[in-house]
Amino acid sequence: MKRIEIRKPDDFHIHLRQGELLKMTVPHCSAYFSRAVVMPNTIPPIDSASTLEEYRRQIVEIDPGFNPLMTFKLLKNMKESDVRALKKAGAIAGKLYPAGATTNSTDGITDWRDIAGLLKVMEEEQLVLSIHGEDPSVYSLDREKAYIPEILEICRKFPGLKVVFEHLSSAEGIQAVAEGPDNLAGTITVHHLLLTLDDVIGGALNPHNFCKPVLKGPEDRKAIQKVVLEGNRKFFFGSDSAPHSAAKKQEGAAGSYSAPVSLALLAEFFDGCGKLPMLEDFVSRFGAEFYGMPLNEERIELAEESWIVPEAYGEVIPFFASKVIRWIVKN
Amino acid sequence: MKRIEIRKPDDFHIHLRQGELLKMTVPHCSAYFSRAVVMPNTIPPIDSASTLEEYRRQIVEIDPGFNPLMTFKLLKNMKESDVRALKKAGAIAGKLYPAGATTNSTDGITDWRDIAGLLKVMEEEQLVLSIHGEDPSVYSLDREKAYIPEILEICRKFPGLKVVFEHLSSAEGIQAVAEGPDNLAGTITVHHLLLTLDDVIGGALNPHNFCKPVLKGPEDRKAIQKVVLEGNRKFFFGSDSAPHSAAKKQEGAAGSYSAPVSLALLAEFFDGCGKLPMLEDFVSRFGAEFYGMPLNEERIELAEESWIVPEAYGEVIPFFASKVIRWIVKN
Numbered sequence: 001m002k003r004i005e006i007r008k009p010d011d012f013h014i015h016l017r018q019g020e021l022l023k024m025t026v027p028h029c030s031a032y033f034s035r036a037v038v039m040p041n042t043i044p045p046i047d048s049a050s051t052l053e054e055y056r057r058q059i060v061e062i063d064p065g066f067n068p069l070m071t072f073k074l075l076k077n078m079k080e081s082d083v084r085a086l087k088k089a090g091a092i093a094g095k096l097y098p099a100g101a102t103t104n105s106t107d108g109i110t111d112w113r114d115i116a117g118l119l120k121v122m123e124e125e126q127l128v129l130s131i132h133g134e135d136p137s138v139y140s141l142d143r144e145k146a147y148i149p150e151i152l153e154i155c156r157k158f159p160g161l162k163v164v165f166e167h168l169s170s171a172e173g174i175q176a177v178a179e180g181p182d183n184l185a186g187t188i189t190v191h192h193l194l195l196t197l198d199d200v201i202g203g204a205l206n207p208h209n210f211c212k213p214v215l216k217g218p219e220d221r222k223a224i225q226k227v228v229l230e231g232n233r234k235f236f237f238g239s240d241s242a243p244h245s246a247a248k249k250q251e252g253a254a255g256s257y258s259a260p261v262s263l264a265l266l267a268e269f270f271d272g273c274g275k276l277p278m279l280e281d282f283v284s285r286f287g288a289e290f291y292g293m294p295l296n297e298e299r300i301e302l303a304e305e306s307w308i309v310p311e312a313y314g315e316v317i318p319f320f321a322s323k324v325i326r327w328i329v330k331n
Numbered sequence: 332m333k334r335i336e337i338r339k340p341d342d343f344h345i346h347l348r349q350g351e352l353l354k355m356t357v358p359h360c361s362a363y364f365s366r367a368v369v370m371p372n373t374i375p376p377i378d379s380a381s382t383l384e385e386y387r388r389q390i391v392e393i394d395p396g397f398n399p400l401m402t403f404k405l406l407k408n409m410k411e412s413d414v415r416a417l418k419k420a421g422a423i424a425g426k427l428y429p430a431g432a433t434t435n436s437t438d439g440i441t442d443w444r445d446i447a448g449l450l451k452v453m454e455e456e457q458l459v460l461s462i463h464g465e466d467p468s469v470y471s472l473d474r475e476k477a478y479i480p481e482i483l484e485i486c487r488k489f490p491g492l493k494v495v496f497e498h499l500s501s502a503e504g505i506q507a508v509a510e511g512p513d514n515l516a517g518t519i520t521v522h523h524l525l526l527t528l529d530d531v532i533g534g535a536l537n538p539h540n541f542c543k544p545v546l547k548g549p550e551d552r553k554a555i556q557k558v559v560l561e562g563n564r565k566f567f568f569g570s571d572s573a574p575h576s577a578a579k580k581q582e583g584a585a586g587s588y589s590a591p592v593s594l595a596l597l598a599e600f601f602d603g604c605g606k607l608p609m610l611e612d613f614v615s616r617f618g619a620e621f622y623g624m625p626l627n628e629e630r631i632e633l634a635e636e637s638w639i640v641p642e643a644y645g646e647v648i649p650f651f652a653s654k655v656i657r658w659i660v661k662n
Contacts, residue, residue, distance in 0.1 A: 204583030252535030
């Protein structure tokens with residue numbers, strides 16, 4: 001039986017949600033990840049030092065050993081002093097959601113030029129800019145591609161600002177980051193790495209694989225897998241784990257709850273490609289290096305051992321529910 | 332208020348289903364259509380003179396004034412004598428489902444060359460070949476395109492066989508029919524005419540717009556609309572109305588129940604494009620001419636008058652449920 005021990009990973013993009021869901025998501029995340037970049041699209045959003053501090057308090061109360069990397073949501077009416085206060089309160093990144101692009105984003109930004117002053121302050125304060133890179137005004141399969149020029153212009157205009165193109169889903173997005181400036185990197189989810197749109201609409205409709213950006217075609221998945229397996233350090237893991245209640249899923253909400261399965265699935269993927277030794281860089285090194293953070297010292301062990309993903313955690317149906325994964329995390 | 336009177340239309344592709352559903356689908360269809368080509372993918376399938384006669388009996392019992400145009404499902408183990416018997420029993424077309432392409436098609440045909448003998452008999456017997464033109468082995472958005480060479484080869488090999496490329500969904504499929512041989516025509520559904528894949532996955536997931544072939548992009552829809560609005564007689568209406576119980580939809584079944592709304596939506600579409608006088612050819616002429624049938628003499632009146640589609644018919648949620656349609660059929 002194969003085994004591997006690696007630095008405990010980081011998840012550079014996660015939705016921990018609120019209330020009852022938080023009590024489930026925090027332990028599921030902290031079991032596998034030392035740190036996680038916590039997305040700010042709560043209701044109401046994390047948009048001030050006080051809301052950030054309160055959200056962090058709630059997270060750490062559930063698991064005092066977990067290290068949440070806090071973010072805030074960029075809003076049109078935000079002041080530059082708010083950004084500085086958020087930095088002081090411990091924010092490491094600000095998230096730009098184009099208005100209407102995804103869950104809880106109706107209050108997002110229509111044009112990033114409207115918040116250029118805030119981006120300038122973020123550059124000064126060494127805050128990372130995290131971007132949901134989709135233009136929601138175009139056809140869904142073209143939304144990521146359509147947003148690339150915006151991201152490249154932001155990178156040019158703010159050369160000292162680190163920019164993360166989140167949850168890359170298209171060959172064009174991958175290429176833009178790979179060939180883009182040094183201040184641009186990208187996160188990759190386990191669902192975009194492993195699946196295509198066929199896993200949503202190819203057979204029976206599967207709402208549990210429905211996420212934003214929507215899964216793309218085989219050529220896009222191939223491009224994603226290629227940069228990951230090459231060990232390109234501009235690409236690192238961010239799960240975009242995004243649980244919804246059964247009721248929300250019933251209403252068509254986008255998002256897969258991958259936190260409990262993503263690390264095991266990544267081990268299976270790397271091993272299946274004969275690249276198991278490269279897993280550690282993707283999940284435990286490249287992201288920390290881009291963000292400028294020390295690597296984790298804690299270690300975690302994985303083994304080639306099959307298990308069946310539960311059909312549900314409470315009322316949340318996880319990614320890969322009821323399926324077999326051939327690797328397991330040994331806690 | 333605008334009004335128009337036209338020959339009562341035909342629906343050249345409909346799923347009437349069985350049992351309790353049949354009691355709903357037949358009146359909904361016969362209210363708007365004099366005749367309809369009834370798809371044979373029941374369980375068990377319509378594959379013999381006796382099953383065809385029994386299915387027709389059940390349909391006509393519900394509405395003796397309705398004229399169902401019966402079809403059969405091509406199966407690998409079918410004999411040439413079966414095809415001749417089906418013709419004698421009143422079949423007008425045989426349906427080729429590539430195995431695995433859609434609802435109840437696991438018993439479909441892997442390679443049409445396996446049934447070339449049956450196709451030859453169909454050609455002799457002047458039976459129309461109706462094809463679900465998708466290659467299920469490739470990426471969902473490419474399946475129709477991938478099947479085009481097969482259809483063109485069938486047309487070449489059996490020049491006396493009339494072939495219908497059903498429920499066209501892609502620009503490539505439209506082009507293949509438009510530029511294809513004279514023995515090839517295509518049906519167009521109201522959902523492929525009006526919607527794109529964004530109406531399934533572009534916002535919240537919408538299972539009621541999920542159908543096979545899956546809806547495609549804006550350029551595909553534009554190509555579909557173009558041939559319809561040009562009055563190209565190789566393209567005619569087939570609703571592919573395909574109701575499912577709430578339980579089946581919950582399991583991800585593909586299909587929209589459009590029978591109760593399709594004619595009103597078509598009137599709205601043609602009128603919105605300033606082409607209302609062209610509606611009649613699309614729904615009441617081109618299909619009958621291709622099939623070689625007399626035009627209907629009965630007439631039907633439509634008026635520009637708004638109504639709200641019911642949220643459900645029994646447990647079936649119809650296409651355009653709860654939405655406003657600006658045209659209505661006056662019975």
